[in-house]
Amino acid sequence: MAMALDFSALAPYGGEVAAGVATTISLTAVATLVGITAASVLAWLKLNGPAGVRWGIQAYVELVRNTPFIVQLFFIFFGLPALGVSLEAWVAALIAMTMNLTAYATEIVRAGIESIGKGQLEAARVLGLSRRQTYRHVVLVPALRKIYPALTNQCIIVMLGSAVISQISVEELTWAANFIASRNFRNFEAYILATLIYLALSIGMRQLFRLAGWHFLGGRQGRPSS
Amino acid sequence: MSLVRVDALHKSFGHLEVLKGIDLKVSAGEVVSIIGRSGSGKSTFLRCLNQLEQHDSGRIEINGQVLDANSMAPALLSENVGMVFQNFNLFPHKTVGENVMLAPMIVRGEREREASRLARRMLERVGLADRFDAWPEQLSGGQQQRVAIARALAMSPKVLLCDEITSALDPELVGDVLKVLEQLARDGMTLILVTHEMSFARDVGSRVVFMHQGRIHEQGDSREVLSQPRTPELQQFLSAVR
Numbered sequence: 001m002a003m004a005l006d007f008s009a010l011a012p013y014g015g016e017v018a019a020g021v022a023t024t025i026s027l028t029a030v031a032t033l034v035g036i037t038a039a040s041v042l043a044w045l046k047l048n049g050p051a052g053v054r055w056g057i058q059a060y061v062e063l064v065r066n067t068p069f070i071v072q073l074f075f076i077f078f079g080l081p082a083l084g085v086s087l088e089a090w091v092a093a094l095i096a097m098t099m100n101l102t103a104y105a106t107e108i109v110r111a112g113i114e115s116i117g118k119g120q121l122e123a124a125r126v127l128g129l130s131r132r133q134t135y136r137h138v139v140l141v142p143a144l145r146k147i148y149p150a151l152t153n154q155c156i157i158v159m160l161g162s163a164v165i166s167q168i169s170v171e172e173l174t175w176a177a178n179f180i181a182s183r184n185f186r187n188f189e190a191y192i193l194a195t196l197i198y199l200a201l202s203i204g205m206r207q208l209f210r211l212a213g214w215h216f217l218g219g220r221q222g223r224p225s226s
Numbered sequence: 227m228s229l230v231r232v233d234a235l236h237k238s239f240g241h242l243e244v245l246k247g248i249d250l251k252v253s254a255g256e257v258v259s260i261i262g263r264s265g266s267g268k269s270t271f272l273r274c275l276n277q278l279e280q281h282d283s284g285r286i287e288i289n290g291q292v293l294d295a296n297s298m299a300p301a302l303l304s305e306n307v308g309m310v311f312q313n314f315n316l317f318p319h320k321t322v323g324e325n326v327m328l329a330p331m332i333v334r335g336e337r338e339r340e341a342s343r344l345a346r347r348m349l350e351r352v353g354l355a356d357r358f359d360a361w362p363e364q365l366s367g368g369q370q371q372r373v374a375i376a377r378a379l380a381m382s383p384k385v386l387l388c389d390e391i392t393s394a395l396d397p398e399l400v401g402d403v404l405k406v407l408e409q410l411a412r413d414g415m416t417l418i419l420v421t422h423e424m425s426f427a428r429d430v431g432s433r434v435v436f437m438h439q440g441r442i443h444e445q446g447d448s449r450e451v452l453s454q455p456r457t458p459e460l461q462q463f464l465s466a467v468r
Contacts (some may be wrong), residue, residue, distance in 0.1 A: 123315035124400075127329035127381060128275050128304025137332060141319045218319050 009186045010193055013176070020176030021197060027090070028159040028205075031097040036151065036160070038098075039105035040144075044135050046110055052092050057106065064067035070164045076196030077168045093165035101158045110151050131156065145217045156202050160185040163198075173197060227290075229254040229416055230275070230385060235284035237270055244270045245281070246440035252385070254357045257417045259427035259448060262437035263463060267355045271437065272387050275418065276307040289384045301333045308383030312390045314370040316362040316377070322349065323358040326377045333381070348376035350405045368399030372406055379410075386410070388419040404430075424467060428452045 010017075046057045064072065077092035087095070116139050124134040144151070168177035177194035181187040230252035237245040244267045252258055260268045273279040275286060277293055286293040288306045307344075316325050326345035334342070336361045349355045352372035362370055371391055378386060388407070392400045404423065406429050411417060421427060427434055431448040440445075444457045455461045 031435040117315075119311060119313050119315040120317065122278055123311065125278065125300050125316070126304060126307070127298075127377070128301040128333040129329065130300060132334050137328060138317055142317075145319065 005189060005192075007189050009184050010180060010189055013180045013183070015177040016171075016179055017173070017193065017197070020171060020173040023090070023170065023172040023203075025157065027094055027165070027170075028155070029099060030094060031101050031158055033153045034098050035101035035155070038102045039109045040140060042102065042106045042112055043109035046106065047113060048131060048135075061103045061106055064100055065107070069096070069100055069161050070167065071102060073168060080216075089165075089168045089170045092168060093162070093170045096165070097158055097162055100161070101154065104154050104157075105151060108147050108154060109143065111150075112145075112147035114140055115146050116143055121207050134176055140207065141217055145213075148205055148209075148213050148217065152206060153211075155209070156205055159201060159205060160198060167199070168193060169196065227254060228287075229256075229289055230418070231285075231287040232275075233285045235271070235274060235286065237267075237274060237279060238281045238282055244440055245274070247462045248284070248437065248442060250442065252416060252418060254416050255414045256433060257411045258419070258433045258435060259431040260418065260420045260435045260437060261422070261424070261427065261463070262443075267440045268437045269389055271417065272309075272420050275385075275387055276303060276309050278309075282392050283400040302379050304329065304333060304383065306384050307387060308381055308385070309379035309387040309389065310371070310378050310391045312394050314362075314371055314374045315393075316366070316373055318362055320360065321358070321363075322354065322360050322365070322373050325373060325407070326380050329377070329400065331380050344380055345376070348380045349373070349380065350377045350408070353402070367395045368402045370405050371395065375392055375403075375406055375410075375411050383417045385418060388417065388421070390420050390422065392421070392423060422453060422467065423463070435462065436464075 023099075039158060042057050045053050046061075047054075049057070072094065073096040076096050077087065077089060078090075080087065120138055120142070121134060124138040127138065162172060163174040166178060169175070171179075173194055177190045180190040230250070232248055232250040235245050235248040236243070242289070246267075248267075248271055250254065250258075259396075260271065262268045268351060270279055272331040274281045275293075291302075293303070310348065316322075317328070320455070321326065323342065323345050325343040326348055327338070330341040330344055331338065346355055346358060350356060350425070352375050354372055355374065356371060357365065357369065357373075362373065374391075375386075392403050395403065400423070404426050407417065407419075408424070411430050419431075428448050432444060434448040434451040435445040436443050436455075436457075438457075438459050444455065444460050452464065455464055
């Protein structure tokens with residue numbers, strides 16, 4: 001039996017889709033900004049902090065990297081109330097996404113830091129910069145530049161992975177697609193629409209990262225290869 | 227009084243004893259060339275002078291301050307000792323001007339305008355005032371090394387250490403860097419260089435220190451030492467490099 005596609009059946013749900021996209025974008029934006037910032041600090045501490053701190057960061061990174069995202073999400077949303085911590089669904093989702101990204105990004109940024117030659121550190125040191133000043137002014141930007149493509153990918157993975165937060169009833173894009181399908185049974189159209197929107201978001205995000213890299217990691221130096 | 231005073235300096239890496247008791251005094255304005263085979267300890271000695279390597283025993287005093295990396299903030303050290311490296315080590319994400327401005331702003335807390343004025347003056351000294359806004363990768367090796375010298379000078383160190391600073395350069399670019407050093411020497415800067423440029427050591431240097439197997443084997447007035455070496459080891463070394 002041939003199936004007739006009828007996208008006009010989606011039209012009444014434009015509001016839900018738009019709200020869903022807005023939620024996906026906002027959660028991703030906050031998780032990305034907080035995640036990259038936190039990872040830049042944690043990566044440094046993981047290399048330079050006291051032993052206890054290094055061990056703690058390592059444990060956190062391994063815990064996140066070796067468990068499924070959805071389990072992390074359920075733990076925060078369904079598990080924590082047992083400890084008396086009840087969170088709204090979107091807050092739990094934001095925490096899960098941020099913690100997830102931070103863990104992966106910490107490893108990525110650490111690799112970038114370790115790729116910076118000893119000569120750069122010595123040059124900074126003989127000029128009188130402290131270790132923290134050296135990291136902030138000499139190491140961080142070239143390190144981020146080196147691992148920028150990997151970091152971009154990781155942030156996009158988190159955006160796409162946010163589809164599962166519909167499971168705790170956060171009304172993001174996938175939730176909106178589920179909602180439409182459950183109302184009018186137009187599963188095919190609803191998920192084609194969601195697919196196209198995710199694709200557009202990924203492409204848009206990659207462009208945005210390129211512009212941001214160009215701006216923050218230096219003009220003609222912003223090329224990922226240099 | 228000596229500007230730099232080193233007594234009984236010892237340094238080992240694991241079981242390998244690299245410096246076996248170095249004594250050296252350098253007065254303000256002297257240009258001291260350290261020569262010797264690779265592995266003789268000359269670079270390690272230079273790196274001890276600004277505590278990139280910590281010595282195991284002995285004493286280093288520069289400008290009246292005893293060096294001890296454990297108790298000394300790098301900022302304090304940089305007031306006395308500047309260093310230029312073989313591989314320039316400019317910061318690739320900063321322009322030439324920003325490279326020179328960084329330490330005065332971060333370490334000394336200068337405002338951007340003062341630091342920029344200072345940077346322009348320093349770049350002028352090395353003949354690169356017009357490259358203020360260039361990126362390091364746009365410069366030749368010789369130009370990069372001159373920027374590195376300007377960057378070190380911006381912290382107005384009492385002594386400038388140069389670790390084989392012309393060794394990574396194409397031959398035709400060596401001259402420009404040496405000319406800058408020569409001018410610094412004339413301006414009264416105290417220089418301690420590890421170098422293979424014998425003619426520079428002879429013509430500009432005031433003293434030559436020959437290191438051999440972790441010790442100062444022979445030293446003296448640069449012309450004398452280089453034209454009439456006393457020890458067979460130095461004679462052998464000089465005939466090998468000429």
